[in-house]
Amino acid sequence: GESVGLHLPTLSVQEGDNSIINCAYSNSASDYFIWYKQESGKGPQFIIDIRSNMDKRQGQRVTVLLNKTVKHLSLQIAATQPGDSAVYFCAETPPGSARQLTFGSGTQLTVLP
């Protein structure tokens, strides 16, 4: 079936470097994508979202890029900090669904001192 998934299960970066977390989705009709950050034992925390009519959206230290041609989503974190260490999930809202999110497999980001 169609799903959202991440390329890499783990990512380690040096503190201060930029991080890039990738996500591939297979449902070309999906029109809304979200990145969540989840720390151990806590609920997913909204980071940034993007609609399918956009290619790029920026937040504070984060940028989401959407490439509809290759059905690819990425999250860029600038100047990665120790507090950024967490599991990052991309999620999509399938078309025709009221609002339910389909999550991809998470990427564990570890920030090294």
Add this chain to the structure above:
Amino acid sequence: AAGVIQSPRHLIKEKRETATLKCYPIPRHDTVYWYQQGPGQDPQFLISFYEKMQSDKGSIPDRFSAQQFSDYHSELNMSSLELGDSALYFCASSLTAGGADRTQYFGPGTRLTVL
């Protein structure tokens, strides 16, 4: 800012027992969602309610039921608990009316352990 509240935060039950999880959405949010997250897995959508009516249904077992009340809080009722039901259960809420904002905000979760 007020967030989604879930209770209890931790729950331990025996097999075949029942459990009730509660969710209090962000004030003025009209939609509630329930997700189940097993160890090392991504959250899986269970069910959602908009304006007290079921709006979407995912992989929710027949042993589970849920409802949204007039004050918009929601309860997830789980019966005949099985070991495999041990998981984190998250509630999320959003403001659906108007259609502009589709962001779902998650609560801290309830960790259910079935022994």
